[in-house]
């Protein structure tokens with residue numbers, strides 16, 4: 001097999017010096033119930049190198065780093081760190097050897113303080129064996145100072161923003177004396193300002209000689225910070241290159257194995273108003289928000305994280321109670337809404353936080369896709385399995401969800417494919433109004449285009465779409481109208497013709 005799987009690997013890179021390698025993983029293989037997910041994959045990282053790992057959803061990126069993290073055991077292959085062969089049976093083994101992974105889903109204990117989180121599992125002890133709070137505080141302050149992280153380490157993590165929590169996770173990793181730090185899609189939850197801060201931090205770690213593996217679906221980020229890149233496709237390594245020797249087209253062709261077709265948006269006719277917000281306010285969330293979405297129209301809510309966009313989406317779906325102003329759905333005043341009522345009016349909602357608000361953990365994909373629309377598949381109180389399966393089957397092919405079977409546990413799907421199941425769920429209700437909060441989070445670039453096409457198709461069928469997105473490219477590509485929010489207020493309402501990166505960013509950051 002090795003000969004076959006190594007075929008087509010494009011080594012644009014200058015010959016890698018094995019002597020200077022920090023991580024050298026070779027011939028890694030992994031199958032899940034006879035389904036090969038990694039096929040003889042090599043990966044090497046030098047000290048002080050930022051190595052990007054890219055590939056489509058389900059390509060095997062997370063699986064690869066879970067092997068490095070001691071979460072999964074490889075079926076074959078070898079992992080060496082600084083020339084020493086490692087046997088990683090548990091995450092503790094990996095950490096003890098200086099390999100620290102920050103997974104796609106953050107894992108801090110929300111009720112503990114930042115410093116307690118940093119030292120969870122390796123608290124400093126006094127001579128009497130009790131917790132040495134003074135040492136913990138001093139070490140934490142030194143650590144945060146060294147990393148230039150400005151966060152009060154004594155407040156509970158639950159009160160920190162996602163970006164701050166991520167910083168604390170990184171500080172925690174460094175407190176374990178990490179030599180190799182692995183970040184699985186760290187920027188997926190950050191807006192552009194926060195991404196800059198994260199990259200500065202990563203840059204400081206690189207300067208200290210720490211090796212970094214960075215996973216991202218944002219290719220511009222890959223070009224911005226990485227030194228080298230490895231590409232996975234269907235569990236095979238298809239390319240390794242110095243970042244300066246390649247371009248975006250090369251990366252994409254290695255990722256998807258074909259040339260990428262551009263697709264331009266078409267103009268759509270829009271109809272009567274579907275959703276209208278008139279000076280709508282919700283305490284502590286947003287104030288005086290006015291905009292309307294017509295049938296067949298895509299309205300994007302743009303702005304920085306924390307601007308109140310998600311809260312507006314929640315209000316439309318009845319998850320958040322407004323205290324002033326009006327909300328109308330198909331011309332009818334909605335006074336006291338709740339998700340049940342909203343769903344009955346044809347509203348569907350895809351949350352940005354699929355883990356907390358969406359997925360039925362450890363249930364089959366089929367149930368996850370149809371839970372919101374069971375009534376549609378029921379007759380005389382029984383779920384019509386055949387009808388249900390037909391729907392799920394067609395969603396799987398329409399959205400190109402990669403999975404073993406529709407009975408597979410949702411937890412076994414890759415991050416991007418879980419996201420697509422959430423989209424399928426919303427569509428199962430045949431909505432007339434769709435609220436999408438970050439619909440393409442964690443989705444690879446090929447699948448993104450598919451989802452865009454899909455959203456446009458829904459709009460052309462008359463569905464009114466409210467899309468909350470932190471990706472400017474996505475907003476500019478899809479939206480007929482862009483509503484920009486800042487600190488809970490609307491700072492600009494831009495028709496497509498006036499929406500540009502500049503006008504949106506200005507309204508989002510300085511409110512003018």
Ligand SMILES: Nc1ncnc2c1ncn2[C@@H]1O[C@H](COP(=O)(O)OP(=O)(O)OP(=O)(O)O)[C@@H](O)[C@H]1O
Nearest residue numbers: 032037057058059060061062063412413414415416
């Ligand atoms: N615990 C598991 N059991 C069974 N299959 C799994 C398990 N974990 C991952 N897989 C499968 O392995 C494949 C690779 O998944 P992985 O999570 O590594 O992809 P990824 O490259 O990280 O994708 P994404 O960009 O969507 O996060 C997928 O087909 C996935 O369904």
Ligand SMILES: [Mg+2]
Nearest residue numbers: 061062414415
């Ligand atoms: Mg992943």
